[in-house]
Amino acid sequence: MRSSITVTGDADAALAWSRYETLSLWKTWSPQISDVIAASPTLATGLTGLVVGPLGVRVPFEVLDVDAEAMEWRWHVRYGPVRATLEHTVRPAPGGCSTGLVIDGPPVVVLGYRPLAQLALGRLVRQDL
Template identity: 85%
Template sequence: MRSSITVTGDADPTLAWSRYEHLVLWPTWSPQISDVIAATPSLSTGLTGLVVGPLGVRVPFEVLGVDAEAMEWRWRVQYGPAHAILEHTVRAAPGGCSTCLVIDGPAFVVLGYRPLAQLALRRLVRRDL
């Protein structure tokens, strides 16, 4: 199943992109993430690591592509049989920016993750957290 979410907010596009780009910032805007464990502190193609979620669950990930100039990136996450590919973009919008997330995976993953993703993306595009 493939589904997309688009959210607009008052953050400058470079601020929203920075929140994606710097892994240490993920827990500040994404309440379902408590930590990110990776070899480098920034997004880069080929980067692998673990996203730490509720109850300390560690979900492996691999960054499939990053285009910082276009403010776009893709990654794959997998936890047992649950897997998804997520594509993120940040764009300028009147009064701030918008972000779009496309989730591709089994229906139970996509439908289960959508509410959490929508909450996180609303925070990502806010000027003040």
């Protein structure tokens, strides 16, 4: 199942993009993330690591593509047999920016993750995080 979310906020697009690029910042805007463990502190194509979530659950990931100039990136996550691909974008918008997310995975994962993603993306594009 594929599902899209778009959220607009008052943060500058460069600020929102830097919050994606810098892995240590993920936990500041995404309440479901308590840590990110990876060999690099920034997004890069081919980067692998673990996203640490509620109760210490560790979800392996691989960054498939990063285009910093276009402010787009795509990654693959898996937890046991469950796999999902997430595509992220940041775009300038009047008064701030917008961010888009396309989630592709099993319906139960996509539908269950949408509310968390909506909340996190709303924080990502807020100036006063």
